[in-house]
Each structure stands twice: as structure tokens, then as C-alpha cells.
Amino acid sequence: MEKRNFLLASNSPRRREMLGWLGWQFTVCPANIDESPLPGEAPEPYVLRLAGSKALAALSNAEAHQTVLAADTIVADGDVLLGKPANAAEAAAMLRQLRGRSHTVCTALAVIFPEDRASVRRAICVSQVPMRAYSEEEIEAYVTSGDPLDKAGAYAIQHSGFHPVEGFAGCFASVMGLPLCHLLRLTGQTADPYAICKSKLGYDCPISAAVLRGEALG
Template sequence: MQSAIYLASASPRRKELLMQLGYEFSQFSVDADESQLINESAVDYVERLACLKAQTGVAMGYIDRPVLGSDTVVVIDGEALGKPSDKADFMTTMQRLSGRTHQVLTAIAFANPEGVLSQIIRTDVTFKSLSNDELERYWLTGEPEDKAGGYGIQGLGGRFVTHISGSYFAVVGLPLYECDKLLSEFLSR
């Protein structure tokens, strides 16, 4: 085992990814307001949430090892897209992504009582042109309901992706290389 940390996330995907790094870790959920602030850019938004989650873990008393917070947003035309609120929202979102390149921003942050260190990873993802029939079938699988931007690249939504430039793992929710590197930097401060 390498480092021992806390993961401030209930995400099963982040848990699985973190296990690949060989860290000893405990996972817990934080209750944080994830609303985007007025005039807040997508970059500032995703970084603020990752830091907030890590710092909330510290405030909850997880102080004997670094706390990892992470957040992911899908961005098109400068707008951060959240999880679809319903089928109509999903259809609108996916029609915007259809045949275009969008960005996935994942922020990671490590915190302890002495401070926080964060990083943002940007990945460009290109979708094929999508038919309404494909979108209807995808919605019925249930997969899009809890995914930022309405799709999971690691699941059935991966069939829509024609090109990716950046970190695949960041699109899934936790960039492995960058996470390992940031933890080393955090521990050496």
C-alpha cells in the first residue's frame, strides 16, 4: 500500500479508480451545496467544489490524513452542464453535444488542517451525431440519470465518443496520474 487518505465522495466510480492507485483509504460522503454561483465560470465552479468537499471533510474531523475532494462537470459553449433533471433536460443536453466536441473538467483537491492544494484537468471529448432514437434508448437504460452531462463514458455512453484528447480517467471522475502527482506535492509541502 502507498499513502493513506480519505475520499470525500460517495461515488462508486471514484472509489474504484482510487483503488487502482493502491492507496489505503476510507470513503465518506459530504453534504455540500453544489449550486453554481452567479457569474462563476465552469473552471472556477469545479475547482471550488473539489476544494469545498475536501475542506468540508477536514471540518467534519477527518484530520489525521489528507482528504481528497473531486468534482466533474461537462462544459459546452462555456456552460457547465449538471446531471439531467428529467428526460427533456437529458434530450436537450445530448442534442447540444451531438456531433460536437465538448470539455470535461475534473478538479481534484487535497486538504488537511494546514491548507488545500488543487488542480483542474481538462479533457476534450467528441461525440458522433446522435439520433433521437439512440437518445431514447440510452435514456431508458437509466445510466444518464446520475451523470454530469447526461452520459457515462465508462458505460453505454462510451459508444457515442469518437475522439478523446486528455485524461480518460478524469472523464470517468478521478484522474489517476494527476491525483497521484498532486498527493505527492501535497505531502511534500
């Protein structure tokens, strides 16, 4: 199978790192769009719309041979969307809101292929994320580190010091911002995402094979 060359329409260092794990060739061109939700917009339509808008915004910067790839992630507590916190106080409030409960993380992908610039193909991964009952002291230390400030929901699932999530059994990569199995399925490319997540994240993914088969799991 011919390897595609990608234009990644994202400013996320985590997405750049994860796309690099696949060994794919890509350049980066962040797409700046209005990310405000529409009135009453639910989490899944919201991230699908934003991912598509980012891909379309980046399209004019793509070379003729490049496949445009965009992604968007949102943390949702019920119907309440939790984006990136504006400051430390907001980050702490989000972490308290999520503490000891499960919430939803939605990551949408959007792809525009060079052979069909008129179409935006989308996929979404929806994960249920159980948070542990971390202490106020842990919240304070984590917020002081600055790590939550550029992350939806004010946390990184992969943070080894804070480790906010326990009992998770979904797509770890999706909660980080780039669901690798869904990406492979959408683009038709090949890789071993199970081995990648095992090696890079220490995560023994229980759903990888099922997602690659086409099941709607997250």
C-alpha cells in the same frame, strides 16, 4: 515512499472504483455542500471551488493520519454548465445539445494533507471531448437505461453500449471523474496510471507521461 491513507469526500461509485485501482487505503465520507454556481462563474473556477469546499466539509470527519481527497466534475458547452440531469427529458436534451460536437469536461481535485490541515491544494484537468453523431433511437435507449441520470452532461464516456465519444485523445479517467495522473502528481504517490487505464479501460493514453512530467494537459 510511505503510502497515505485517504478520506474520499465523494459519493461517486466511479471515483471509489478508480481509487481502488491504485491500491490505496481509503474510507468514504461524502461531503454535502451547495453546488449552485455563482453568478457568471466559469467552469474551471466553479469545479476548483466545489472540490475545495468538499474537502473542507469532510475535514472534520478525517482521522489524524488521513489525507482528505475531494473531486468535482463539470461538463461545459462553452460557458454553459451541464450538471446532472434532473430527469429523463433533461438528459435527452443534454445529449442532443452535445451530439456531433466537442465540449469541455473539467475535473478538479482538492487535497488536505494531515501535516498541513490549514492548506487546500488543488489541481484541475481540462479535456476536450468530441461526441459522435448518435441517433435519436440511441438517445432514447440510453436514457431509458437510466445510466445518464447521475452523470454530469448525461453520459458516461466508458459506457460500452452507448459509446458516445469518438476520436478522444485526452485523459479518459478525468472524464470519468478522477484524473489519475493529476492525482498522483498532486499527492506525491506512485503508481502506473498508463498501465491502469490500459488494463481497466482499454485506453492507450497518449498524454500520461507528459502529465506526470508536469505538463498542463487534459
